Structure formats: structure tokens, C-alpha cells
Amino acid sequence: MGPDAERTRGGATSGRQSGPTSGRGAAARGGAKGGPRKSSTAGAGGRSSGPARGHGYAPARPRELDAKIEERNRERHNKPQVKTPKTFPGAEQEGERLQKVLARAGMGSRRACEELIEMSRVEVNGEIVTEQGLRVDPEKDEIKVDGLTVATQSYLFFALNKPAGVVSTMEDPDGRQCLGDYVTNRDTRLFHVGRLDTETEGIILLTNHGELAHRLTHPKYGVQKTYLAAITGPLPRDIGKQLKSGIQLEDGWARADNFRVIQQTGKNYLVEVTLHEGRKHIVRRMLAEAGFPVEKLVRTGFGPIPLGDQKSGWLRRLTNTEVGMLMREVEL
Structure with missing residues (x-):
């Protein structure tokens, strides 16, 4: 071939190499085997070709669609809560479980109250309870433990x-x-x-x-009250007998249930007087009538409740x- 043919062949060869690279080399430099395919730029037209189908990144989601999704999620979470009816066993029964009532009244934990029931120490309305789960009305039922009434009502x-x-x-x-x-x-x-x-x-x-x-x-019930009185003696030996036999007051006779000397320091005595009457100034008046005015008076017991x-x-x-x-x- 002549020189002209060589020039022609060389021009064609150079023309093929000056364009975009193709073939295995292109794939190795960023095609299917080299990672995401990059966008290529068109030559003469100046238009950019988008991501190839099936490869690259998805187009951005419109803002209107994001707003709709957010509004739909907000509506789903703000729905009013539906109250379902109680269907568990025993829901239709009235009252509270006995062990719960006892625990609230201060008789111990629920487990301890269940043990009280197991030991037949609890009675409701006069009948001993031997089985767990009994329901009671704290406002109406009389509940006792070891014979003592349990204050289950809202009393103080x-x-x-x-x-x-x-x-x-x-x-x-x-x-x-x-x-x-x-x-x-x-x-x-x-x-x-x-x-x-x-x-x-x-x-x-x-x-x-x-x-x-x-x-x-x-x-009628004769609840006793106990007092400590500071008086000045000397005291006769039969002072206790006098007080228990009765002292005549302006509003009738007054009698002590019990009398004893607690402490003596010279002529100063600390005596204990127990009686069930509740008339005004009853202890002071009794001792004064017997000849021993009270200098100080303290009530130390009301029925079974001591001052301690x-x-x-x-x-x-x-x-x-x-x-x-x-x-x-x-x-x-």
C-alpha cells in the first residue's frame, strides 16, 4: 500500500481511539465490574444523560409526597384509644379480694394475708374463711383477724x-x-x-x-381510763379503799375501779387512779374531796390504748x- 493508504488507515485508527472508550477496558474502568456506572456526557448536543436504568441512584422523592406520608403517619398515631370491655375471668364480680383488703388495712403483704386465710384466722360476717379469692365489700362486710375487727373502711x-x-x-x-x-x-x-x-x-x-x-x-360499756396524779401526803392506809367504796360529790357518788401508789418521795406521792366514769373533773374532785388536791394530772390510758x-x-x-x-x- 502507498503512503496515502497508510495515512488513511492511521487516521481511522486515531479516530477510533479519540472517541469514548469502549469494550472490556471501559468495563474495567468503572462499568459493571468496577462499581456504579458514571453518567456520560454527550458530545455535540451538550445534553446530559441520566443514570442508566437499573443502575445508580433513584431520583429524589417530591416534597409533596413526603408531606402526604407525614400527614398519614400523624393521623395513624393520633387516633382515639378504643376502650375494650373487660373480658378477663371474674371481671363481672363485685367487691375486692379478701387478701387485698387485708393488706391495705395493714395486716401485712398479700402473701402474708393469704397465709392468715390458710390458717383459718380470718372471718367474714361471723364465718371463718378457708379458701382464697373470696370477694368482700369493705364498706359493708365485717372482717376479723384473730377475733379483732379489721378497720377496712375509710375511717381514721x-x-x-x-x-x-x-x-x-x-x-x-x-x-x-x-x-x-x-x-x-x-x-x-x-x-x-x-x-x-x-x-x-x-x-x-x-x-x-x-x-x-x-x-x-x-x-353502758364502762371503758376504763387510767390517770397518774401528783398529790401531797401523808396518805392514810385506807385511801384506796375509800376511793373504791365511793366518794360523795355534789352530783352523786363517784367510785374508782382501782387505786395504787406508784412512787413516794417524802410527802410527795404519785398515784394511779383507774375509773370508768367520765364526769367533768372527776379525778380531781374525788381526790380533793378525800383531802388530797391534785397538783398535776396525766391520763396514761384510754381503754386498752396506753400512752406509753x-x-x-x-x-x-x-x-x-x-x-x-x-x-x-x-x-x-
């Missing part, structure tokens, strides 16, 4: 160590310190069981159980056992 029982100088009323129109000053943070209205003289210290009960309060102060080491001015809630003992005292 407190013991206050009343200081001297406090008036035995829940309110005082003259602005004096009274029992109500010690229970100002209680939502339920309480009232006092009986009274103590203004200068007498010691235990006084507060409750919202009207029937119990009435019986505790009624002479409770500090002056302190209010404490009665235990469930103490409430049960009070109720048994007055046949409740």
Missing part, C-alpha cells in the same frame, strides 16, 4: 398526747390552742372521743368513726390491732 383513728393548756375542742372561738391545731393537714373532719380538762395532760383519741366514739364514752412513751404534743395513728381492741371493748 389517732391518739394525741394533749399538752397542758390545750382546750379539748376542735375549734375555739376565743383563739386558744385546741385539738384542731394538731390535725390541720387532714382532709377528713375528725372529732375527739370524750374530753380532758384544759390543765390535764395525756392521751385523747381522735376519729371520724361516730359509732365507735359514742360507745367509748357511753356509761409518746411525747407531749405528738399525734400518732392507731395500729389496726389497737383499733380492733377498741372495737371489741365496745362490742363492735
